[in-house]
Amino acid sequence: MKKNKVSCKEVMLHVCESLGEELNSPKCVTFKMHLESCTHCQNYFSSLESTIKYFRQYKIELPDESHKKLMTLLSLE
């Protein structure tokens, strides 16, 4: 008999892989249905998105000195 239910762990694994990916496959639809009714997985999904957002927003500015050194090294102005 085909197993329709999925565990939170399966959803967690799948959600990780699927962020930013196509979510229209039948398997994904099953996962999304689970996600809609499972608070644990909603929390997991939300915290995963926040994690990515933090790292995305974290920028390291190029110091002026490093820019000047690079231009000198390449003999450019």
Place this chain on the structure above:
Amino acid sequence: MEEEKLILDAKNGDKKALTELVKKYEQTIYNFAYKICRDHDKAENAMQETFLSMVKSLHQFDGKSKLSTWLYRIVANHCMMNARKKKPSSFVDLEDDEGLFNDKYLYDASMMPSKDVENKELREILDKAISKLSPEYRIVFTLRDVEQLSTEETAEITNLSVPAVKSRLHRARAFLRNELMEAFSQ
């Protein structure tokens, strides 16, 4: 000016065009190198080596892939070469799914603070978490999730298969998320 024209002019020896290309990508390359090397001097060195390589080999650039993809590949290779000098035991082992996807990490999502990333404490937490990832995982996570390149571009840059990129990515995401949740719960 269009990038294609800049590249063509730079190939023909136009220093102004070359300067524009360097200025266009230096921030991106330094930012990426820093996130992989976790050190200013190493990131600066990786950036310099990347642009020296670009100047030297620009005539070979055929435009089949984006210039940015080409530059990411050079800087990623440079960072990986440096990273191989470091002991593998300095990093976490992410091969264990059981440890990564464990119910003990099912915290309330509201524990994620709504802090700005300019916040020093939050930056320290982010630094500490990503420093534990081996460069192989760090590169995939940074290219795919931070720089927002496609899975295919990430695979091209890292010489990995698409499934391997996805596998490393979901482990890196889960590990970083767990580290942040642990830090915020304290």
